[in-house]
Structures are given as C-alpha cells and as structure tokens.
Amino acid sequence: MDLHLLNDTPTDVERAAVDALLGPPGGNGRGPGHGRDQLLPALHAVNDRVGWISRGALNHICERLSIPPAEAYGVASFYALFALRPRPPRVVHVCDDLACRTRGSAQLCAALESVEASGEVMWLRSPCLGVCERAPAALAFQAGDPARTQLLAPASEKSTVDLVVSGPVDGDQEPPARESVPQAGDASLRLLRRIGAVDPESLDDYRAHGGYLALRRALEIGPAEVVRQVSEAKLTGRGGAAFPTGRKWEATAGQPAQPHYLVCNADESEPGTFKDRVVMEGDPFAVIEAMTIAGFATGCRRGYLYIRGEYPRAVRRLRNAIDQARERGLLGRSILGREEFDFDVEIRRGAGAYICGEETAIFNSIEGYRGEPRSKPPFPVEQGLFGKPTVVNNVETLINVPLILTGGGAEYARTGTADSTGTRLFCLSGNVRRPGVYEVPFGTTLRQLLDLAGGVEQDRRLRAVLLGGAAGGFVGPDQLDLPLSLEAVREAGATLGSGVVLVFDDTADLPALLLRIAAFFRDESCGQCVPCRVGTVRQEEALQRLVRDRGDGAEDLALLREVGRAMRDSSICGLGQTAWNAVESALDRLGTFTAAQPPDRTPGDRDATRPPETSNARTSSDATTTANRGEAEQA
The missing domain is CATH 3.40.50.11540 (NADH-ubiquinone oxidoreductase 51kDa subunit)
Structure with missing residues (x-):
C-alpha cells in the first residue's frame, strides 16, 4: 500500500511504547508482520504510556501497521478513553449515571469543582463504570511505564478529591469480589458458588x-x-x-x-x-x-x-x-x-x-x-x-x-421454567439495602428478588424498578409479582435485558433520570444510521423541553412517540432500536409527565410485534443462518 503519512514524528517514548507491543521495526520500518487488528492495542499502548495520542505517535502506528492515517484517526477518535489532544497524565472519571446518581455522585462532582485545577490532572463526568453495587464510583488512570489505575467505590467527597490530587496508589485497593455477592456461601448457588470460596489467582x-x-x-x-x-x-x-x-x-x-x-x-x-x-x-x-x-x-x-x-x-x-x-x-x-x-x-x-x-x-x-x-x-x-x-x-x-x-x-x-431454564444473575443497585449480584432460578418473582436484597430503606416507598438497564423499561410497584422468566416478562411487555434491576424509591426524580438516559444514548450512538443519529438527539431535546417547562407538553410527547417508533423500526442495531424503551415505559406505566397521550397500543400488544426478548443495545443480537432463523442472542 502506498501510504501518505503525516510529517509529524513520534517522541522516543511514543516510539518505544509502540515498538514494545509490535516488536522492533525492520529495514522497511515495519518489522514483524502485524495486521490491522493490532491498531486498538497500539493505540492503548501509547495512551497508557503518555496519556494521549499525538499526530507523531499516530503516524508511527500507521507506518508500522500500513494503515492510512485518516483511517487510524477515525478509529482513535471513536473511543472515549483516548485523547488526540494534549491532556494531563492523570485523568479521573467520576460516574454520573443512574445508580451513582441515586447514591450521591452529584456531591462528588460538586466537591471536585471547587478543587483548583492542575496541569497534571483532570477529571471528567463518566457514564456507568460498572460498579453500581458500590456506588458512587470514580476511576483514575495514570499514564506512565507502567500505567496505573485505581477504582474507588464507594467514593466519598474526601477520597475522590484525594484521588484527583494524589493519583492512584499501587496495589489492589478494591474490596474482595465476595462483597459484591450478598448470597456468598449459600449452598444453593451454582454460577456464583466459588466466589469467596476460591482464590481467584490460583x-x-x-x-x-x-x-x-x-x-x-x-x-x-x-x-x-x-x-x-x-x-x-x-x-x-x-x-x-x-x-x-x-x-x-x-x-x-x-x-x-x-x-x-x-x-x-x-x-x-x-x-x-x-x-x-x-x-x-x-x-x-x-x-x-x-x-x-x-x-x-x-x-x-x-x-x-x-x-x-x-x-x-x-x-x-x-x-x-x-x-x-x-x-x-x-x-x-x-x-x-x-x-x-x-x-x-x-x-x-x-x-x-x-x-x-x-x-x-x-x-x-x-x-x-x-x-x-x-x-x-x-x-x-x-x-x-x-x-x-x-x-x-x-x-x-x-x-x-x-x-x-x-x-x-x-x-x-x-x-x-419450561422456556427459561437454569438460574439467572441479576444486578441489584440503586435505592436498595443490599445491592449486589444475586443468583436465582428463572421464575423467581421481582418481589422475591427485592426481598432478598432487603427492599428499599426504612420509611421510603418503592417508586419504580428499571429492568434491563437504559435499554430496558420501567415497571411500577403494582408489578412486583412479575415472574422473572423470558416468557413472563415478554407477556408483560418488559425485558430482562442484561439482568439489571435498578431500584428507585420515592425520592427519585424520574424526569431527570429519563433525561440522563436520553443523554446517554445520544452520546453513545455511533452515528452510522440516520434514525439513531438524529433520533437520539431529538428525543433528548424533547425531554429537555418537558423537564424545563413542566407544562402540558402534548406536542413534545407526540414527537417523542413518533421519534421512538422511527428509531425502533429502522435503526441498524439494538442501540437505536431500544433507545426509546425506558422513556416509553415511564410515560405509559408510571405516568411520568402527566399530560402523556394514551399509547396507540397496550404494552402487551406493542411488544407482541417484537422479538421474544428485546435486544439490549450493549450486547447485540446474533442471528443464525437462514436454515436456523430465530431471534438473536445478545452476545
């Protein structure tokens, strides 16, 4: 390939980071044969060592892997953890997503806003960091040789400020995985039976x-x-x-x-x-x-x-x-x-x-x-x-x-059950007393699962449960006897998705949560198809107006439904197809925005037109050959 490379040259540190991964270059500058599949690891190598990816580093990667710089730039700019402009070697991500919001992430962010900026560190609001059972959470990356990381959860205002100011410390500072499994030691466990009983490094x-x-x-x-x-x-x-x-x-x-x-x-x-x-x-x-x-x-x-x-x-x-x-x-x-x-x-x-x-x-x-x-x-x-x-x-x-x-x-x-065999892992978080991963047989009711986790705090009332995550849907307190099986949730017009059970009590600001979900999908849309690229923006804009005005909003509610159907029916993948689910369920089941127009169909009728289990955008569907048609499993 006749590459037209950039004029920029890498620093010695950037060159060493790439060559440590790919091996020393040979006479042609490329060295051992490597394919394009090494691009993501190479970008990680530079970002880990320096903290960002310069034009010179990108040029060296392109030369080693025979990739046009424009294409490599398109890949590097796709990922949120990479930076293509100079930034400090220490970056701290503070989760601002649903579970952490219920546990005080706003206070963490407020505390950090008062910290004097330094050229050696920056902090960012982050989508879910995947430690919802220990919310709120913060994650620090420190570039170097070697790069260091530290996950702080649960995080306090003081510990988060200390993490920003002082950076990650050496060694594993996280609690044992057993603490995320409230049932640990229960003889009935199957998938989780070894957690806490076995040394995970032996x-x-x-x-x-x-x-x-x-x-x-x-x-x-x-x-x-x-x-x-x-x-x-x-x-x-x-x-x-x-x-x-x-x-x-x-x-x-x-x-x-x-x-x-x-x-x-x-x-x-x-x-x-x-x-x-x-x-x-x-x-x-x-x-x-x-x-x-x-x-x-x-x-x-x-x-x-x-x-x-x-x-x-x-x-x-x-x-x-x-x-x-x-x-x-x-x-x-x-x-x-x-x-x-x-x-x-x-x-x-x-x-x-x-x-x-x-x-x-x-x-x-x-x-x-x-x-x-x-x-x-x-x-x-x-x-x-x-x-x-x-x-x-x-x-x-x-x-x-x-x-x-x-x-x-x-x-x-x-x-x-007959159609849902085995046990299922559920992720309980939010306003629940004992958050964590729970393993129960398919068919266990939502009420039984919440009881295992201790329910909501004393003197609080259950407001709603989000099943399946941002790509799932809300159910209300009147649906607690819903069996958690594929067939039962399908009949109820809900989804188990990836096993999320996010609990909200009567302190929850549902309009604000819907707005956060809409912002999440707008940020995470890859932009490849018009229904999702434009629809996620229009959805967020309509919700912004509804949250701001708190008025009748009939026009925006009608627009939400129209945009939601367009995304569901014509998006390429599960992200766009499910970006409307949580909003729709909040309107139809919870009465959020009281001026909501009645749905065209009942939830059961609506979901009867969908696959047996609604695709969860995070782990998309996989269909088989024509001879093996069926609804796809999320990978």
Whole structure:
C-alpha cells in the first residue's frame, strides 16, 4: 500500500511504547508482520504510556501497521478513553449515571469543582463504570511505564478529591469480589458458588473446587455431544435477546469455512450492569475454561475476550488465569495431551464505546476499524470476525456450560421454567439495602428478588424498578409479582435485558433520570444510521423541553412517540432500536409527565410485534443462518 503519512514524528517514548507491543521495526520500518487488528492495542499502548495520542505517535502506528492515517484517526477518535489532544497524565472519571446518581455522585462532582485545577490532572463526568453495587464510583488512570489505575467505590467527597490530587496508589485497593455477592456461601448457588470460596489467582485452588472437570468431560464425549447437551439444557443467551446457545453453536460448528473464531463479549457497559465483572474478578478461571469448551465444541482454535477498558482488576485476573492455564497445558497446543486440540485466548481491551457491546461492532473493533455495527445478513455464524464463522457469547452464558457438562443437560433444564431454564444473575443497585449480584432460578418473582436484597430503606416507598438497564423499561410497584422468566416478562411487555434491576424509591426524580438516559444514548450512538443519529438527539431535546417547562407538553410527547417508533423500526442495531424503551415505559406505566397521550397500543400488544426478548443495545443480537432463523442472542 502506498501510504501518505503525516510529517509529524513520534517522541522516543511514543516510539518505544509502540515498538514494545509490535516488536522492533525492520529495514522497511515495519518489522514483524502485524495486521490491522493490532491498531486498538497500539493505540492503548501509547495512551497508557503518555496519556494521549499525538499526530507523531499516530503516524508511527500507521507506518508500522500500513494503515492510512485518516483511517487510524477515525478509529482513535471513536473511543472515549483516548485523547488526540494534549491532556494531563492523570485523568479521573467520576460516574454520573443512574445508580451513582441515586447514591450521591452529584456531591462528588460538586466537591471536585471547587478543587483548583492542575496541569497534571483532570477529571471528567463518566457514564456507568460498572460498579453500581458500590456506588458512587470514580476511576483514575495514570499514564506512565507502567500505567496505573485505581477504582474507588464507594467514593466519598474526601477520597475522590484525594484521588484527583494524589493519583492512584499501587496495589489492589478494591474490596474482595465476595462483597459484591450478598448470597456468598449459600449452598444453593451454582454460577456464583466459588466466589469467596476460591482464590481467584490460583489455578490449583480452582481445580480443587471442581475446575476443569467439565473440560475433561467435553474431551471425553466429543464436540457434537457437547453441543447436544447444551441444546438439551435449553440454555439461552444471557445478554438480552435469549437466543438458544446450542443452535448457535451447531450453526457455527457446521460451517465449512475455516478458521472459526470465538468471541467472549465482556464489554458490559449497560448502565446498572456489573455481573460479568464480578464473575471475572471472583472466578476468572471459570471464564477461561468455559471459553475453551466452547472453542472445542465449535471448532475454534482462537478466542478473543473483549473486555471494557474500565475493568482494570478483571483484566489483571484474566491475564493471570490465561498465563497459568497456558503453563499447565490447559490452553495453547495439545490441550490436556490431545494433539488435535489447539485453542488459545487473547484479551482485547475496549476503550469506552458502549456500541462495541453489539456483536458485529465488536468484530470491527477487534479488526481495527471503528466500532460500528454491520448489517445482517450475513450473520456471524457464517461471516463474523475476519469474515469467518464466529460464535459470540457473553460471560454469563459461557459459565453455564461447565455446569451443563458435569450435571447433564436434562438435569440442568429441571431448574427454572419450561422456556427459561437454569438460574439467572441479576444486578441489584440503586435505592436498595443490599445491592449486589444475586443468583436465582428463572421464575423467581421481582418481589422475591427485592426481598432478598432487603427492599428499599426504612420509611421510603418503592417508586419504580428499571429492568434491563437504559435499554430496558420501567415497571411500577403494582408489578412486583412479575415472574422473572423470558416468557413472563415478554407477556408483560418488559425485558430482562442484561439482568439489571435498578431500584428507585420515592425520592427519585424520574424526569431527570429519563433525561440522563436520553443523554446517554445520544452520546453513545455511533452515528452510522440516520434514525439513531438524529433520533437520539431529538428525543433528548424533547425531554429537555418537558423537564424545563413542566407544562402540558402534548406536542413534545407526540414527537417523542413518533421519534421512538422511527428509531425502533429502522435503526441498524439494538442501540437505536431500544433507545426509546425506558422513556416509553415511564410515560405509559408510571405516568411520568402527566399530560402523556394514551399509547396507540397496550404494552402487551406493542411488544407482541417484537422479538421474544428485546435486544439490549450493549450486547447485540446474533442471528443464525437462514436454515436456523430465530431471534438473536445478545452476545
């Protein structure tokens, strides 16, 4: 490729950061062969070392990877965690999203606004940082060699100011993952049973508690039987759209094109979602074992674990798990002595883009392009990552697989309901006494789940519950006996989404929360399609007028409905299709903005036209081949 590079040159530090990742350049300036898929890691390398990405650094990356500078700039500017202009080496992100707002993030921001600015540090308001159970939260990045991070949650005004002024401290300062699991130690737990009982950094401890028995079982029965057991278990995807996992695996395994790829979607950035983070921090070897089984069953030799950039401890523990598994022959070549079975895992860090939780946007991000969704068909099982057959599952979906293999698919299916088998992880946060990750069988009622978490504080009344996150919908106190199963929430016109249960008491300012949700979708829209790019802006503008005027607002309410339908019906991906859900549910179920016009259809009628489980924008749908049509699982 005849590249037209920039005239700017990198500093020695920037050059060293890139070359440490890619290897020293050769005579042509490029060195070892690297493809465009190394662009995101290279951008991280510079940003981590320096704190921002200069034109000279971008030029050096483009030269090493043979990428036109305009395209590399388009990728670098896509991600919120990267800076393309000089900024201080220390950046502190203070969460200003739904759960943290209910727990005092406004006071943190007010305290920081009074701190005298320094050339060495800056702070920013941030969307959800994924630690809602310990809200409010702040996350500090300190560029350097090595770069340092520190997550502060719960954060006080003093500790947040100290974090801004003094920066991250060395070592893991976070509480144990067990503290995020109020049920820890309960004998009924299945997916969460090891959290708090096993050292998350010890492979030997993991194996002493049943680890890798499922992989051995998979190698004994063979790939086809593994897929059959997963199908018999009726395991559905836990990202939101609830596509049958066995059908997805079977479709991928049957594709003649090679190689096949596996992607574990750990890019959970749906506001209110943190279950996958807790699993990765508390039981990381389970994630790696489950990926290895999935790779074996679907004929993959390589897996990518795509994790959001705001999860520093999860990244560290997963890297440790991968390294130990390789050393012990559980990853890499000839796994467990089987010469025909090679499989390895590579971690890819996201960089602050909610849309990259959509499965095809993940492919583009890994391949070194802007994280924009692709049109379907073709579907990932046919042409996914690098144009090859690809299976995508999220963390919670995958960690169910070892349970299925050790206990049998039929036994697994006995838990839950007929159409929703197994247990489900729910993320409880907001105005609830014991926030955290809860594991309950499908079919448990919302009331029972809230009772487990202690309900709202004394002398407070429940106002609403947001199910499924920003892409989900509100339910009121009159729906607490709703069974939390796919079929029941579908019938009620709601969604389980990514497992968010965000609780608001009678102190909640619902109009302000709706405005925050609208601002979130406006910020996170990739801008590729007009309905979403324009619709999310118009939605926020209409809500701004309603919140400001508090008047009749009939015209703006009618506009909201019209824009919402347009986004739902014609957006390319789940972000635009669900950006109106929470607003609509607040109007129709909670009576927010009392001048709301009656909906054209009842919630049940409206949702009868949707897929079985509404797609959650953070973890988009994956459909199968034409021969295996169905509603897609969110990866």
